[in-house]
Amino acid sequence: MSAHQLPNEIAIHAGFCIIFFQQSAQLFMELFTAPGKRSVMQPGRRNLCALVLFAAAAALLIDVPAAAHAVLLESSPALKSAVPGPDVPVKLRFNVRVDALRSRLTLIRPDGSTQALEISKQTPADTLSAEATGLAAGAYRLRWQVLASDGHITRGEIPFTITAS
Amino acid sequence: MARLLQVFGFLSVLFRGATLTFQSLAVGGIVFLILVVRRAEEDSAALLEACLRWIRRSALALAAMEISYVLANSIILRQSADMPLRDVLGANFVLAAVIGVAAAFTVIVLTAPTRSTNYTDLLLPAAAIIASSVMTSHSMARLDYRAPLVAFTALHQAATATWLGGLPYLLIAIRQAQSPEFARRLSARFSQLALVSVAVLASAGFALSLAYVGSLKAVYGTSYGAMVATKVVLFGLLLFLGALNFQLVRRGPASSILASLKRFGEAEIGIGITVILTAASLTSLPPAADLAQDRVTGSEIIARMSPHPPRLGSPSVQELPEDAYAAQKKAFEVGPLSTESYVPGQTGTRPNTPAEKAWSEYNHHWAGILVLAMGLLAFIAQAGKISWARNWPLAFFGLSAFLFLRSDPETWPLGPVGFWATLADPEVLLHRFFAVLVIVLAIFEWRVQTGRVMSGRARLAFPVLIAVSGALLLTHSHSLGNLKEEVLAELSHIPIAIFAVAAGWSRWLELRLPSENQTRAVMARLWPVCIALIGAVLLNYREM
Numbered sequence: 001m002s003a004h005q006l007p008n009e010i011a012i013h014a015g016f017c018i019i020f021f022q023q024s025a026q027l028f029m030e031l032f033t034a035p036g037k038r039s040v041m042q043p044g045r046r047n048l049c050a051l052v053l054f055a056a057a058a059a060l061l062i063d064v065p066a067a068a069h070a071v072l073l074e075s076s077p078a079l080k081s082a083v084p085g086p087d088v089p090v091k092l093r094f095n096v097r098v099d100a101l102r103s104r105l106t107l108i109r110p111d112g113s114t115q116a117l118e119i120s121k122q123t124p125a126d127t128l129s130a131e132a133t134g135l136a137a138g139a140y141r142l143r144w145q146v147l148a149s150d151g152h153i154t155r156g157e158i159p160f161t162i163t164a165s
Numbered sequence: 166m167a168r169l170l171q172v173f174g175f176l177s178v179l180f181r182g183a184t185l186t187f188q189s190l191a192v193g194g195i196v197f198l199i200l201v202v203r204r205a206e207e208d209s210a211a212l213l214e215a216c217l218r219w220i221r222r223s224a225l226a227l228a229a230m231e232i233s234y235v236l237a238n239s240i241i242l243r244q245s246a247d248m249p250l251r252d253v254l255g256a257n258f259v260l261a262a263v264i265g266v267a268a269a270f271t272v273i274v275l276t277a278p279t280r281s282t283n284y285t286d287l288l289l290p291a292a293a294i295i296a297s298s299v300m301t302s303h304s305m306a307r308l309d310y311r312a313p314l315v316a317f318t319a320l321h322q323a324a325t326a327t328w329l330g331g332l333p334y335l336l337i338a339i340r341q342a343q344s345p346e347f348a349r350r351l352s353a354r355f356s357q358l359a360l361v362s363v364a365v366l367a368s369a370g371f372a373l374s375l376a377y378v379g380s381l382k383a384v385y386g387t388s389y390g391a392m393v394a395t396k397v398v399l400f401g402l403l404l405f406l407g408a409l410n411f412q413l414v415r416r417g418p419a420s421s422i423l424a425s426l427k428r429f430g431e432a433e434i435g436i437g438i439t440v441i442l443t444a445a446s447l448t449s450l451p452p453a454a455d456l457a458q459d460r461v462t463g464s465e466i467i468a469r470m471s472p473h474p475p476r477l478g479s480p481s482v483q484e485l486p487e488d489a490y491a492a493q494k495k496a497f498e499v500g501p502l503s504t505e506s507y508v509p510g511q512t513g514t515r516p517n518t519p520a521e522k523a524w525s526e527y528n529h530h531w532a533g534i535l536v537l538a539m540g541l542l543a544f545i546a547q548a549g550k551i552s553w554a555r556n557w558p559l560a561f562f563g564l565s566a567f568l569f570l571r572s573d574p575e576t577w578p579l580g581p582v583g584f585w586a587t588l589a590d591p592e593v594l595l596h597r598f599f600a601v602l603v604i605v606l607a608i609f610e611w612r613v614q615t616g617r618v619m620s621g622r623a624r625l626a627f628p629v630l631i632a633v634s635g636a637l638l639l640t641h642s643h644s645l646g647n648l649k650e651e652v653l654a655e656l657s658h659i660p661i662a663i664f665a666v667a668a669g670w671s672r673w674l675e676l677r678l679p680s681e682n683q684t685r686a687v688m689a690r691l692w693p694v695c696i697a698l699i700g701a702v703l704l705n706y707r708e709m
Binding site for chain 2: 070071073095096097098099101102103104125126145147148149150151152153155
């Protein structure tokens with residue numbers, strides 16, 4: 001478990017887990033109860049069962065890092081590369097189809113200000129293209145966020161440097 | 166928003182696993198109803214009503230999970246990309262959820278108790294439920310061979326639902342059947358259906374593996390490949406239980422056949438849910454075929470896994486980073502980043518220091534010694550040779566003390582942070598809670614082993630907990646890239662998970678099977694061996 005989760009976040013984890021396992025416990029136990037006997041677990045026992053299952057789950061699940069599956073295969077500018085300015089074509093290729101309309105490219109300038117880049121509509125299904133113009137020398141970061149066609153959201157950052165032309 | 170962002174990845178896996186489970190139960194129930202119950206020569210109103218009730222409940226739960234997932238995903242998308250609502254509503258995953266929810270509610274309406282007896286119209290919403298799920302699968306986002314991959318995914322999920330989703334209904338049918346002969350006929354019919362489903366799901370799964378894994382090297386060199394291999398192993402376990410069932414229906418002793426069928430069915434459902442959870446975690450990983458760089462090689466695995474003396478000495482607390490979180494944050498800011506793609510809320514990871522690795526290895530190795538001892542003592546106890554060996558659950562006290570002392574080295578009693586101050590930290594509080602929980606379990610199982618608890622249901626707590634732990638171990642810890650250290654750690658944890666699942670369900674079968682079933686004796690010897698093997702794997706765990 002990461003050492004920096006807030007109490008409220010822990011509570012959200014716990015809440016969802018307990019609801020999920022409480023329902024699962026009832027479904028499971030009801031299935032194995034003989035006909036004619038009590039068909040629904042008593043609340044006390046159900047809660048105990050959910051708590052035990054939650055404890056086991058939390059021990060293992062609370063470490064879960066977020067994950068999805070659109071990953072960046074190649075980019076221009078490349079990660080930590082130095083490229084000449086002032087105009088820089090941006091091209092990001094992913095391993096899957098991405099929804100360009102629902103994806104975002106943001107340039108973070110050396111002074112920390114941000115600029116949304118307009119994504120070109122005429123690109124292959126796995127690629128996002130844009131044009132960053134008028135960039136002075138310095139350290140930049142290109143922040144991207146994509147929605148894959150299967151509904152997964154992924155994001156990342158590409159630090160790069162503009163060299164004096 | 167920030168809090169939702171933080172737990173987003175966790176929720177995605179949770180909702181996906183729950184959606185796949187309830188989807189299988191709803192669709193499996195419909196197929197069971199139409200192909201098994203309705204075709205039986207004997208009619209049973211009670212059986213029909215029980216099946217319909219569980220189909221309705223599964224469909225309702227499915228709709229709830231779909232709505233929860235689409236809400237969480239929509240909020241994240243809207244907030245993180247500053248996107249207008251109308252754009253969010255046009256996304257593919259929203260359309261998929263709308264289809265899924267509409268189909269689930271159609272199922273609820275069509276299975277109302279007042280309806281007529283023709284249920285073939287349920288196949289249409291069942292197909293829509295599968296279609297909705299396929300729309301958010303890997304196949305929809307592929308660039309090449311999209312249409313055949315979509316078709317194979319649909320076949321794979323439909324066959325899984327028919328087989329694994331149909332199993333609980335078989336148990337319901339056996340329970341509700343008016344005569345043993347009727348139950349036996351239902352079981353035989355379901356066996357035929359299961360055989361066809363297994364053939365379809367294995368064939369479709371093989372085709373999908375060719376596309377998504379691609380090579381043998383990717384099987385052991387990537388997280389995705391290793392998880393596919395895990396699914397295959399669990400599938401083998403299910404087939405083994407299915408074969409036992411098959412034999413039982415044809416040649417088993419008539420006196421215990423129904424009881425045995427039910428018990429094997431319970432274990433199959435448990436392992437089946439484990440497979441579905443594994444599948445849910447697979448959907449969150451990039452296919453192995455896409456990650457050709459930085460795979461773990463065979464020689465690296467051999468070097469890491471080859472037997473090595475356990476680390477019985479620990480680095481001192483002073484050698485560990487003072488503030489692990491600050492070090493992690495700094496590493497992420499100045500790079501190099503260990504992962505370049507992540508989901509909202511996730512950050513990069515910092516390589517552990519040698520002292521942290523040694524600390525972790527020491528923890529794993531001492532835990533391994535304790536678990537190995539428990540497994541061996543349980544095996545001896547099962548053989549009935551040495552009576553005091555039945556006290557093996559008391560070794561859990563050692564595990565609890567270990568967890569208490571070593572899980573949070575910066576806190577009391579090892580670190581400078583005082584006992585009461587640590588209780589304000591939810592992470593430490595949880596660790597303390599688990600330490601107490603392990604003691605409770607130790608006392609509980611010790612009372613079972615020494616004959617102080619005779620209640621049938623109470624004795625099942627321990628195997629269920631082991632099996633659930635194994636299942637959940639399979640759903641955690643994945644990186645989006647090929648992080649060698651994480652893949653190597655996963656390769657160690659996967660056998661632990663499989664042994665835990667096998668231990669839990671073999672103990673379950675030992676407790677539940679009728680005494681005249683000969684498999685019971687085999688199961689009684691199997692679970693201690695599995696626990697000992699978990700200890701052996703832990704003893705050989707290494708991070709460097």
